[in-house]
Amino acid sequence: MEYDFDVAVIGSGVGGLCAGALLARRGYRTLLTESLDRWGGRFSTVEENGFLLPTGAILLHRNGPLEAVFKEVGVEFEVVNLPKTLHCRIEGKDYPMRLNNPLSLIDVAADLEISRGGLVRLGGSLAREIGKKRVLKAFGKGVEDPLGGGSNLTFREWLMQYTDNEVVHKVFDAIIVGVLACRSWELPASQFFYYMTRLGSLADAGVAPKGNVRLVQGLVDAVREKGEAWLNSPARRIVVKRGSARGVVVEREGREVEVSCRAVISDTGPKRTVELAGSDNFDDRYLREVRMRLRAGPAMLILVGSDRPVLPEGAPFLLIVGARRLVVGGELAILCPGLAPPGKHLSYYCGYPLNSLLPMEVEWEEIQCRRDLEEHFPDIKEHGEILRMEAHDVDSELPGARAWPGYDMPPETPIRNLYNVGEGVRAPGWSGTNKAAQTAIEVAHTVSKVLG
Ligand SMILES: Cc1cc2nc3c(=O)[nH]c(=O)nc-3n(C[C@H](O)[C@H](O)[C@H](O)COP(=O)(O)OP(=O)(O)OC[C@H]3O[C@@H](n4cnc5c(N)ncnc54)[C@H](O)[C@@H]3O)c2cc1C
Incomplete structure (x- = not known):
């Protein structure tokens, strides 16, 4: 084998990052391999014309598993708290909500x-x-x-x-x-x-003032202290021998390299994990569960740049009740000015189709979201522009949610030393980044026990 690690982590979403950083801090030689050219999956930031745009997660809750991982690995969890009272828009009027x-x-x-x-x-x-x-x-x-x-x-x-x-x-x-x-x-x-x-x-929610990518970088650095972290390096295969995960084949700089390891952690979602390890290595019951049980959730993420705030001054973070599709909206740069270029504002909106089981009709969903935006935030027309409208569909690589709560899979797989982490994995009561972090805490604990 060209490379040898204790643990290989496939995918640098929250689950992969947290599992990788925890295990590296506990002394295991860890490889984190990511197919994209950026870290973090749906917990990241892309820069566009001076705006720092989220790739998914926006509101981060304090006091949960996510912050616990940052504490354990010694990385600052820099988050600016939202006001304690948010607002809820019902039939055109905004009401305070604790x-x-x-x-x-x-x-x-x-x-x-x-x-x-x-x-x-x-x-x-x-x-x-x-x-x-x-x-x-x-x-x-x-x-x-x-x-x-x-x-x-x-x-x-x-x-x-x-x-x-x-x-x-x-x-x-x-x-x-x-x-x-x-x-x-x-x-x-x-x-x-x-x-x-x-x-x-989890009352204290907040926003990362320099974008999630800043938080992510701290976890990547923690992995690198005891291992390696590779971008642009998709895992192509999980190597299974005699029922046990023994390595990963990764495409790196145009060629396939073989990595041997004692445990593999996949943050790609249970379906993709099965593809990577080969369905022949799983029993029928598990394959049926993955097909039948796993239900992803869709979401539209809309990011708007403007030359003045477009949400009401007294209600900059809103739950929108009874709109066609839009459900949440918030003025990010009011809370964290660094997310927009000087003199500009950045707001976000999430919309959801009425059916979460089937793939969206994306064009139709976009029309519905635009109609909601026009009705609820008419200032956007004159003072803003839609920077991005992204469909995170149920069948896309990065869906709105990889599994509805209760329709997720356990972290263990029928293959020894192969584990799933991330949002498609069971962690009752948790959602979003906290759910992904909780699965990482549990898997890091199991892997530490198994590897000794
Ligand atoms: C629009 C939207 C809004 C959201 N808002 C919030 C919010 O406000 N608060 C919150 O807590 N959560 C929110 N979430 C959910 C949150 O983003 C996710 O729960 C969390 O980021 C999921 O992390 P994950 O570990 O499942 O990894 P993912 O984000 O799914 O990342 C998986 C990673 O694996 C990589 N990968 C896939 N295949 C391979 C391969 N073969 N080899 C190597 N790498 C691979 C991918 O490129 C990706 O980087 C939101 C999500 C969306 C889409």
Whole structure:
């Protein structure tokens, strides 16, 4: 073999970076190999005309597994906190929302429904109080015991048991699709409860002031202290011998090189891992699970440059309820001026199709997002330009989410010493970058034990 390492990590998304940095810090000779010409996958930054544009993740939560990894490897987790109160736009009006208590929106939703006469016939504010209490009580029970009453229901079905107030349904749908990339009528209720059990401790969300790539570079440096990190180097094959992962074949500088190692960690998603290791090496049950269970989620990411802020001054970070597609938007350069060139502003928006199972009709989704932008943020037309509108489709290399919560795979595979990390891997209650980091923590722990 031309190269010899303890561990080879394929892919430098959050999961791969965190696993690689943790293992390198623990003394294992680690190779991190990445097919693109930049690190970080959906947790990175590309520079365009002086704007630092995110490639996916934007809001990073403190106090979770992601920050824990940075602490353990001794890399600064530089994040500027969002204001504690964000806003939620419902029917054109912006309401304050505490990040750690989005349920306060039930009040607003119930008020709206009353003002439209929906509940007046049931007794006005009294009915509203009773309705709200029923929803909150049931919700509290769900969070205490996620697999209790609602386990076979979608979240929408679960909520229908307590209210058919469409505004309440739309509020929950926006929260769910905004963080989990699938709709309230698709997600099992239990998975949203799991997520809510973690949310309280994750109230502090923020944005990386120099772009995610700056954070990523710290983790890459940590890998390099005890190993190597290669860009433009796609793994072409995982070498499996007698049921055990023994190495990786990587394309590097125009030729294939062989790397031997004692454990392989793949951050490419469980489907791609199977392709790399060869489906013949997996049993039918596992292959069926990968085909049937894994469900990616789609998302549209829209980045707008402008010569003045386009979100309202009092509500620069918004959850948008009931729009065609747009669900979140935020003024990034107000919080982190370094993300835009002097005198310019950068805002982002995420939109989601109504169906998360099937590939998007991208042109149609773009039209819907543009219509939402025009309606909600008319200043963009005169003062801004869309810098990027990216479809992260269910079948693309870098989807909105690699798996809906509960539709993911365990980190272990039927092949000894071959593990998956990243967002397609199970970590109940976590989402996005924290989910990917949590899987890396677990796999790094297992690999350290196995390798000794
Ligand atoms: C629009 C959008 C908005 C988001 N917003 C947020 C947010 O605000 N907060 C949050 O926490 N999360 C957010 N997320 C989710 C977050 O980006 C992901 O959860 C996280 O980045 C996933 O990391 P991962 O470990 O799964 O790796 P990925 O990002 O999937 O990266 C995988 C890496 O593997 C590489 N690779 C693939 N095949 C090979 C190969 N054969 N050889 C070598 N390398 C290979 C790829 O090039 C890539 O770099 C968002 C995602 C999107 C798309």
